[in-house]
Amino acid sequence: MTGTTVSIHGMWSTRLAFILAAAGSAVGLGNIWRFPYTAGEYGGGAFVLIYLLCVAGIGIPIMMAEVLLGRRGRQSPINTMRALAEREGKTPAWSLLGWMGILAGFLILSFYSVIAGWTLAYVLRAAGGAFAGIDGAGSKALFDGLVGDGERLLAWHTIFMVLTVMVVARGVASGLERSVRWMMPALFVLLVVMVVYAAWAGDLGAAARYLFAPDFARLQDKAGEAVLSAMGQAFFSLSLGMGAIMVYGSYLRRDASIARSAVMIAATDTLVALLAGLAIFPIVFAHGLEPGSGPGLIFVTLPIAFGEIPGGGLFGTLFFTLLVFAAWTSSISILEPVVAWLVENRGFTRVRASILGGAGAWLLGIACLLSLNLWSGYTLFGKGVLDLFDYLTANVLLPLGGILIAVFAGWVLPRSATLDELGGQDGVAYRSWRFLVRYVAPMAVTLVLLNGLGLFKAMGLG
Numbered sequence: 001m002t003g004t005t006v007s008i009h010g011m012w013s014t015r016l017a018f019i020l021a022a023a024g025s026a027v028g029l030g031n032i033w034r035f036p037y038t039a040g041e042y043g044g045g046a047f048v049l050i051y052l053l054c055v056a057g058i059g060i061p062i063m064m065a066e067v068l069l070g071r072r073g074r075q076s077p078i079n080t081m082r083a084l085a086e087r088e089g090k091t092p093a094w095s096l097l098g099w100m101g102i103l104a105g106f107l108i109l110s111f112y113s114v115i116a117g118w119t120l121a122y123v124l125r126a127a128g129g130a131f132a133g134i135d136g137a138g139s140k141a142l143f144d145g146l147v148g149d150g151e152r153l154l155a156w157h158t159i160f161m162v163l164t165v166m167v168v169a170r171g172v173a174s175g176l177e178r179s180v181r182w183m184m185p186a187l188f189v190l191l192v193v194m195v196v197y198a199a200w201a202g203d204l205g206a207a208a209r210y211l212f213a214p215d216f217a218r219l220q221d222k223a224g225e226a227v228l229s230a231m232g233q234a235f236f237s238l239s240l241g242m243g244a245i246m247v248y249g250s251y252l253r254r255d256a257s258i259a260r261s262a263v264m265i266a267a268t269d270t271l272v273a274l275l276a277g278l279a280i281f282p283i284v285f286a287h288g289l290e291p292g293s294g295p296g297l298i299f300v301t302l303p304i305a306f307g308e309i310p311g312g313g314l315f316g317t318l319f320f321t322l323l324v325f326a327a328w329t330s331s332i333s334i335l336e337p338v339v340a341w342l343v344e345n346r347g348f349t350r351v352r353a354s355i356l357g358g359a360g361a362w363l364l365g366i367a368c369l370l371s372l373n374l375w376s377g378y379t380l381f382g383k384g385v386l387d388l389f390d391y392l393t394a395n396v397l398l399p400l401g402g403i404l405i406a407v408f409a410g411w412v413l414p415r416s417a418t419l420d421e422l423g424g425q426d427g428v429a430y431r432s433w434r435f436l437v438r439y440v441a442p443m444a445v446t447l448v449l450l451n452g453l454g455l456f457k458a459m460g461l462g
């Protein structure tokens with residue numbers, strides 16, 4: 001059924017709605033929680049620079065490819081890939097790309113919802129004055145108290161999953177589009193307020209130097225790992241490689257420009273990540289706290305500052321509310337591909353499909369949250385379930401999906417097809433895009449993956 005002009009699931013009402021939704025997918029915990037602490041772990045500026053290169057050289061071309069495939073297929077990623085491949089006389093096994101995306105989606109949503117649960121809990125804590133006068137040990141104890149309490153984690157995880165299912169169950173127009181229309185502007189306003197506040201209450205200069213002055217010496221022997229993390233962060237943050245952007249593209253009208261949309265979405269995502277850094281690190285530095293403290297960065301470090309600064313209770317509440325919005329507009333996009341597939345292939349109503357998909361991710365999420373407490377003794381490659389899912393999706397599955405998307409758009413689809421989708425202008429822009437998806441992206445991602453996973457070293461080449 002390729003070439004249809006609308007999707008059976010509905011359509012975005014305007015191009016702006018698509019951009020808001022896709023930016024809503026992209027902007028999430030990845031930007032505000034994951035990006036600052038990962039940048040912190042690799043020492044700041046050098047990591048940020050590599051990250052920006054990954055976004056521009058790999059992320060944007062792959063995002064264009066993903067939107068393009070979705071819009072041409074107009075179905076869930078599994079069926080889109082099968083239909084597009086069959087139409088070119090290629091093996092229907094390309095639908096495996098869609099299946100891999102569904103797997104990645106379940107893994108991501110399971111831990112995503114647990115972390116989003118922390119942010120819900122922290123909205124309440126901030127509003128209730130729990131940070132007032134707290135010191136480093138106190139803040140750590142507060143965080144450990146939450147993370148160590150499986151039942152409390154389960155309650156918040158459940159609430160967040162219900163919120164996600166509620167939006168997706170309402171459908172493309174009155175669920176997804178309606179929620180991003182108010183949450184995205186609200187998120188942006190809150191973020192700007194937070195940066196202004198951080199500049200006033202913290203050390204903006206130190207934060208800017210930390211983020212924007214690359215010091216490659218800090219990467220040293222961890223360079224391969226740092227590059228893999230930066231690339232994984234780019235895939236995760238831009239929502240690429242698992243079908244979220246593809247399914248959103250399937251609801252986009254024919255006349256909208258894919259290139260311009262992708263650039264705007266990626267630019268918004270990057271801007272938000274950098275602004276998040278500028279909201280967090282000034283406070284971290286002004287209080288002599290540790291930027292490389294890992295996943296606890298915003299949950300342990302920031303509350304100390306919020307507890308000390310005038311207005312900290314209010315701004316703490318705003319900050320964690322912002323995070324909830326960011327996470328919510330992302331989680332709906334992680335659930336959408338599997339819901340679209342259940343509706344297409346199993347004849348489910350959207351409501352049933354959403355509940356079933358959400359329930360699956362919810363169950364997996366229980367394993368994630370137990371890995372933080374009761375199961376903390378069980379690890380694989382030194383990681384508990386939550387960390388393992390996070391690492392495996394961002395650094396392996398999403399990049400693999402990205403390679404396949406690039407190869408499909410660059411090598412399987414005929415030139416005329418992609419040229420047509422991208423506006424029909426056979427100029428420098430189109431040719432650069434095609435060169436990037438045919439050669440640069442697949443090769444760069446493969447090399448970074450192999451190198452970062454230590455395969456070259458294992459073969460004695462490193």
Ligand code: PHE
Pocket residue numbers: 025026027028029030031108235236237238239240242244330331333334
């Ligand atoms: N991009 C989201 C974030 O930054 C996470 C996400 C990953 C969403 C993959 C959809 C698909 O938090």
